Amino acid sequence: MNRQQTNRLAIGVITGLAILVVIPIALVILFVFYNGIGTINWEFITAAPRNGMREGGIWPALLGTIFLTFGTAIISFPLAIGAAIYLSEYAADNRMTRMVRLAIVNLAGIPSIVYGLFGLGAFVLFMQFGTSILAGSLTLGILTLPVVISTAEEAISSVPQQFRTVSLSLGATRWQTIRYQVLPHALPGILTGVILGLGRAAGETAPILFTVAAFYLPNLPRSVFDQTMALPYHLYVISTQVPGMPLSVQYGTALVLLLIVLSLTLAATFVRTSMRRRREW
């Protein structure tokens, strides 16, 4: 075998492996889509479940997930942006900083059910928020922190150092430099991280299990202190807890959840690409 042939073989193998990664994702999506698309209609989206959830729609669960996603964003965005600015612009390389970084890395490795139990202990019971949208959003917010902080930090550090130096040399203060030269250019990257984090939060079941999710609650929540249904937990319930559940409803629910998560991920990719195109340097 000569060099050209080896080269072609290597590229072939690598390309094959790359395609192998795509196959399971494509299969899952196609499978759920094929089985679920027939169930989805206007009533399925906008009606409350009926007859022990075997009929009707998913509206309370869908709306609950939307509320929770917003709640998560409101909690995680300011915390993450603050932490990322501190870590990349202010923190000195000392024990304190290393501890904060270690905490963030470890936060990413904690199983989601542990977040759920923590949320139950800290927010539901100790802070007496009860099983509520507030408690669930706080729990999901913490869950998303690692991914949002690390993407935000990366976005902030990718703003060229010379811009900071020039800004400071023109008499801007450190905060003015961050405010006018760093954050505007890092914002799309930070948003990408937030949206990715939300995609993760929207699909999680365990963290909302004890903190917010209701088994069956056809009425819509009226305040952040109310419980709500949520899609991932609803899917879990109708797949395992309800006898005689039509498969079509399960697949329909799964498809809606999948579409929400996928569209969030796509939105993140879109923000990132449009940012790269707009960049001047």
Add this chain to the structure above:
Amino acid sequence: MTQAKISIQNLYYTYEDGIEALRDISVDIPPNEIFVLFGPARSGKSTLLRLLNRLSDLDDGLAQGAVYFNGQDVFTRSMNVSDLRRRISMVFAIPTPLPGSIYDNLTYGLKMAGIREKGELDRRVEQSLKQSALWDEVKDRLGSSAFALSGGQKQRLCLARSLALEPDVVVLDNPTSGLDPISTATVEESLYSLKERYTIIMVPHSVQQAARVADRAGFLLDGELVEVGKADKLFVQPQDQRTEDYITGRFG
């Protein structure tokens, strides 16, 4: 003799790794002159420039000694660093426009200083662009991106950006690096007219340029200020053998 605009006294600078970058530098720079600091690469020229307005705060090194600006020690804790950097303005060797338009670049420092009045901003933009000989080339496209300018135009934009602050002292670190001879001549000419209003401290592109533009010059070698003198003497009859060797091209 009038009071020195900038007075450097027994200044030492040590990098984080313990290497001494500047050793016992003392020199007075009177107002309204072009003071040229020349010497071989890595002799500490840029390091010295960055100390003047405490851009050195961004580096991990230790400064000892004193730099007086209008008689005031710049290293005192109470010194308003933002204000100092507006009074002693630095132009970097590599011209770095900020993202945004030409107008945005020129008004950035002013806006950060709290100057928002449109008439005043416009006046400063026009004046600084004329001073740096860029006005005629860009007056019709102040709103377009600063990144679209040519290398020489960017260099003059960065000079204008500093001048817009109406500083006391303009510090230029090799302002004609990467410029063709014609652009270089343009920049040098604007320097002559600028010294009526400003004190100019610059690191030149070459010994030839140093001799062309300097009123007085200092020769820096391995962190040591070997010789300081009037340009018409220093470049003709240097007192120190090392200065002579460098000027005549025996090393560096």
